[in-house]
Amino acid sequence: MRKMMLINPHPPGRHGEESITVIVQMPLNLAYIATLTPGNWEFDVIDENKELALDEKEENITFKDRKIDLVAITAVTYQVARAYKIAAVCRKEGIPVVIGGIHASVMTDEVAKYADAVVVGEAEEVWPQLIKDFEEGKLKKIYNGGLPPLSKLKNIYPDRELMKGKYGYQFSSIITTKGCPNACDFCSVPTFQGRKFRERPYEDVLAEMEATTYKGLMLAEDNFYGHSVKSNERARNLFKGMVERGIKKDWLGFTALNISQDPVVLDYMAKSGNFGMLIGIESTNEQVLEKMNKKTNLRLGVHQYHDAIQRIHDHGLVVWGSVVFGADGDDKDSFKKMTDFILNNNIDILTFGIDCPFPNTPLFHRLSSEGRIFRKNFPTDWKYYDTAHVVHRFVDITLEDFINGMQYVYDHLYAGDNLRTRFRNSIKTMGNPRNAMFAFRVGNDWKQVFEQVLENLKELYNAGAYYK
Ligand code: SF4
Numbered sequence: 001m002r003k004m005m006l007i008n009p010h011p012p013g014r015h016g017e018e019s020i021t022v023i024v025q026m027p028l029n030l031a032y033i034a035t036l037t038p039g040n041w042e043f044d045v046i047d048e049n050k051e052l053a054l055d056e057k058e059e060n061i062t063f064k065d066r067k068i069d070l071v072a073i074t075a076v077t078y079q080v081a082r083a084y085k086i087a088a089v090c091r092k093e094g095i096p097v098v099i100g101g102i103h104a105s106v107m108t109d110e111v112a113k114y115a116d117a118v119v120v121g122e123a124e125e126v127w128p129q130l131i132k133d134f135e136e137g138k139l140k141k142i143y144n145g146g147l148p149p150l151s152k153l154k155n156i157y158p159d160r161e162l163m164k165g166k167y168g169y170q171f172s173s174i175i176t177t178k179g180c181p182n183a184c185d186f187c188s189v190p191t192f193q194g195r196k197f198r199e200r201p202y203e204d205v206l207a208e209m210e211a212t213t214y215k216g217l218m219l220a221e222d223n224f225y226g227h228s229v230k231s232n233e234r235a236r237n238l239f240k241g242m243v244e245r246g247i248k249k250d251w252l253g254f255t256a257l258n259i260s261q262d263p264v265v266l267d268y269m270a271k272s273g274n275f276g277m278l279i280g281i282e283s284t285n286e287q288v289l290e291k292m293n294k295k296t297n298l299r300l301g302v303h304q305y306h307d308a309i310q311r312i313h314d315h316g317l318v319v320w321g322s323v324v325f326g327a328d329g330d331d332k333d334s335f336k337k338m339t340d341f342i343l344n345n346n347i348d349i350l351t352f353g354i355d356c357p358f359p360n361t362p363l364f365h366r367l368s369s370e371g372r373i374f375r376k377n378f379p380t381d382w383k384y385y386d387t388a389h390v391v392h393r394f395v396d397i398t399l400e401d402f403i404n405g406m407q408y409v410y411d412h413l414y415a416g417d418n419l420r421t422r423f424r425n426s427i428k429t430m431g432n433p434r435n436a437m438f439a440f441r442v443g444n445d446w447k448q449v450f451e452q453v454l455e456n457l458k459e460l461y462n463a464g465a466y467y468k
Contacts, residue, residue: 001040002069002135005095006030009075009082010048011383015452016078017351018049020445022438023252025218026169029074029101029123031158036127039135043162044068050167053086061089070134073115074101077188077358078386081379084114091116096139098130102192103382106360110379112141121145124152147193150178150200157208164213171216176205176238181227184282184294185362186324186355189222197227202238209247219253222280223296225265232262239268247272252320254278256296260308266315275438276318276348281305284341288329293362309345316432318439320349325406327355331396335405339412346429348422348439350413351446353387354453367392374465388453390460399466403457410454414447 008027010018018024027047034043044066046053053062071090075083080103087097100119104111111118117130117139126143133139153175160172177200179193209217225235242249252275259265259277269277282294284305289297300308309319323338342350357364357373359382367373375381375391384391394402412418419440426436460466 001042003042003044003067004034004037005063005066005068005071006033006043006045007053007071007073007083007086008045008047008049009053009073009079009086011078011082012048012052014078014383014386014388015449016386016388017449019449020442022441022445023171023216023218024049024169025171025173026160026163026167027074028158028173028175028220030072031160031163031172032156033072033074033100033123033127034159034162035156036123037131038128039131041131043159045163045166047163047167048082054089058085059089061086061093061095064093068095071095071097073097073099075099075104076102077382078384079103080107080111081381081383084379087114096134102188103359105192106188106358108142114379117141117143119143119145121147124148124156147179147196147198150175150198151204153200154204157211160212160214170214171218172212172214173218173220174205174208174212175220176200176202176224177221177226177231180222182293182295183362185292185366186327186358187222188358188361191360197231199226199231199234202234202241205238206241206245206247209242209249210245215250217249217251219251222254223256224253225255225259225262227296232265236262236265236268239265239272239274242272243268249273250275252276252278252318254280256280257300257305257308258296260311263311263315266312266317270315270317274317275435276320277312278320278322281321281347282324283327283330283334284337285329285334288327288334291328292324305341306345309347313346313429316430316435318348318426318430318435319345320351320439320442321347323350323352324355325352325409326390326394326397326402328395330355330394332401332405334397335408339409342413346422346425348426348430348436349442349446350409351442351449352409354390355392356385356387357392358385374468388449389456390466393466399457399461403454403461406454406457410450414443414450419443419447 073083096116098117099115104118105120122145126145130143178198180189255277357367372392375384423440
């Protein structure tokens with residue numbers, strides 16, 4: 001029997017979404033790889049959020065004694081420099097390495113320099129062939145899995161138990177759709193998953209939900225409600241199916257504020273155990289949204305946000321607002337405006353990202369052509385492409401004002417008693433203590449992430465790299 005090591009790399013010391021303990025998720029991609037592997041293989045896994053794959057000096061793998069035949073690593077951009085380090089040590093030990101994930105799909109030539117094989121796109125269609133080639137000693141450099149229809153996942157369920165057995169995860173993501181027809185300038189989803197909105201038949205999703213022992217589920221896509229009347233109907237059927245089949249999960253997902261106009265879907269969501277939804281608010285300034293090309297928000301209109309949020313709260317569901325700071329058009333007044341907006345609308349959770357030009361996005365190409373990206377010692381600097389660091393120079397604000405603005409948001413939403421006050425407001429506006437407590441716990445964990453972002457900003461300021 002051969003043995004495969006599945007690795008989720010993590011830059012030591014980083015805090016990000018993965019630090020939100022209440023929804024710590026097992027690495028879904030790796031669980032799929034275990035399921036898709038044909039023949040006689042045994043699996044082990046290292047999630048570097050839990051244990052490291054390299055020793056302190058980063059010269060040796062920590063799993064030398066486990067007789068591994070093949071290492072498979074998944075990586076998004078901020079993880080990739082760490083992935084390359086792990087790959088280099090594995091290859092020095094004579095263990096071949098395959099790398100897949102978003103970064104491999106958008107920066108394939110770069111990844112190919114550090115791996116024996118690269119999986120581009122989605123693995124379902126090519127992984128069995130890759131394993132066959134490996135077993136026959138004919139591993140190719142690139143395997144392009146494309147973007148297959150999600151009906152192909154009908155009976156392919158990721159091996160979540162493998163991950164649970166080792167690390168005791170309580171939360172997992174689940175795929176119900178992929179892709180996005182929009183093209184927000186900062187987003188890698190249209191590049192990585194395509195602009196066709198691929199929908200998985202809802203009956204298949206329900207069957208997978210019934211089959212998993214995980215009580216906590218995160219819908220993996222960026223907008224589970226969808227972009228058309230037909231996809232809205234599909235979402236209603238999915239949650240209705242959960243209620244009718246008695247599938248009670250602690251679940252949440254990403255969507256857009258237009259869902260607020262559909263009381264039927266909100267009702268099914270509440271009844272099926274939904275905590276609430278993450279919504280990409282991004283900005284309350286329509287000029288900034290125009291520049292980002294954030295069409296979903298512009299279609300609804302910023303003037304409608306208040307009413308939309310209220311309708312979601314009326315169903316007892318959390319509004320988790322996700323915003324971008326530092327986009328072109330943001331100036332030193334933006335931070336107070338956003339803070340007032342969060343407080344006036346009783347938004348239960350605020351998380352944010354610093355505007356980040358992920359590779360091969362329209363934003364990356366624009367900022368590169370304007371000569372504004374200063375973190376470009378690749379691949380090492382990819383670790384800064386995590387929305388917790390500044391990687392480009394702003395045009396409408398100085399770095400000092402940006403740091404002061406971020407501190408203002410922290411002081412008024414997170415510091416001192418603010419989280420507890422917001423928790424009490426959440427209970428009042430939602431009338432749902434369970435969901436308000438969920439929001440409070442997320443906020444508490446995000447406070448640590450926020451503190452690290454402030455540290456990162458001060459470090460950048462002190463190092464002087466921004467103005468060089
Ligand atoms: S941010 Fe959301 S709406 Fe915009 S392109 Fe990405 S997935 Fe689509």
